[in-house]
Amino acid sequence: xxxKISQYHTYNIGDKEYKIRFKTPRVGEQIAIGQRFAAYKxxxxxxxxxxxxxxxxxxxxxxxxxxxxASLIFEELDTSDWPTLRKMLTDYQNFAFFxxxxxxxxxxx
Amino acid sequence: MTRLRANLLRRELTAASLKDPDxxxxxxxxxxxxxxxxxxxxxxxxxxxxxYRAKYNLPPNDPQFLDxxxxxxxxxxxxxxxxxxxxxxxxxxxxxxDKKTIYRNTDEFESIAKRLERGEDIDLESLMTSEEDWxxxxxx
Numbered sequence: 001x002x003x004k005i006s007q008y009h010t011y012n013i014g015d016k017e018y019k020i021r022f023k024t025p026r027v028g029e030q031i032a033i034g035q036r037f038a039a040y041k042x043x044x045x046x047x048x049x050x051x052x053x054x055x056x057x058x059x060x061x062x063x064x065x066x067x068x069x070a071s072l073i074f075e076e077l078d079t080s081d082w083p084t085l086r087k088m089l090t091d092y093q094n095f096a097f098f099x100x101x102x103x104x105x106x107x108x109x
Numbered sequence: 110m111t112r113l114r115a116n117l118l119r120r121e122l123t124a125a126s127l128k129d130p131d132x133x134x135x136x137x138x139x140x141x142x143x144x145x146x147x148x149x150x151x152x153x154x155x156x157x158x159x160x161y162r163a164k165y166n167l168p169p170n171d172p173q174f175l176d177x178x179x180x181x182x183x184x185x186x187x188x189x190x191x192x193x194x195x196x197x198x199x200x201x202x203x204x205x206x207d208k209k210t211i212y213r214n215t216d217e218f219e220s221i222a223k224r225l226e227r228g229e230d231i232d233l234e235s236l237m238t239s240e241e242d243w244x245x246x247x248x249x
Contacts (some may be wrong), residue, residue: 001181027158027182028175 005066006095011088013072013081021066022092033063054082057089064092118143157183164189 006022036059041047058074077085122139152159161182167174224231
């Protein structure tokens with residue numbers, strides 16, 4: 001049994017189109033996700049739900065995208081691309097097996 | 110414990126003390142209790158990984174362990190469990206009464222039993238292992 005890789009998904013971020021695949025992370029990669037998530041949150045006593053979700057999505061997607069395009073930098077995304085980021089995370093979670101749930105959906109304000 | 114870590118813990122302990130006056134002002138104990146809580150949570154959320162490491166006696170930073178996916182870990186544990194059940198079933202099957210009956214009811218046994226029922230005189234001793242096979246023992 002090997003690491004699972006998803007089908008291609010297409011997303012439009014900024015003015016670019018990305019065709020990407022997801023993979024199930026290994027234990028070491030999951031630790032790396034946790035460390036990145038903690039690093040994003042470091043220095044903040046608490047984060048609002050949106051920021052928490054963005055930090056989680058960025059930390060996760062940075063690791064689980066196969067051959068991540070160099071131009072796809074989640075920390076630099078425009079707010080208009082946040083729904084796409086959320087969609088990417090949902091697609092990944094639908095594909096992955098035994099994944100933890102993402103932080104709760106931010107309530108509409 | 111690094112100085113930064115100690116400072117962060119001290120701040121956390123102070124904050125906890127403000128909320129709950131019963132919290133003792135012992136930073137070492139506070140750190141220990143925090144680790145204990147974290148370990149309890151880890152056991153609940155990563156049970157399969159911990160069972161796997163314990164089963165194969167692997168440290169948490171073992172490269173082979175870090176290179177596995179959760180699916181592979183769970184699959185291996187299920188596989189081992191199924192294998193154990195399989196071997197137990199085989200073992201139980203060997204000891205059932207059915208097997209013993211089959212062993213006793215060999216063709217030879219049945220034919221001898223029928224001949225005895227008909228009243229035939231059978232030299233049962235001839236059916237025993239020949240005397241040459243027995244080792245002579247000096248009784249003196």
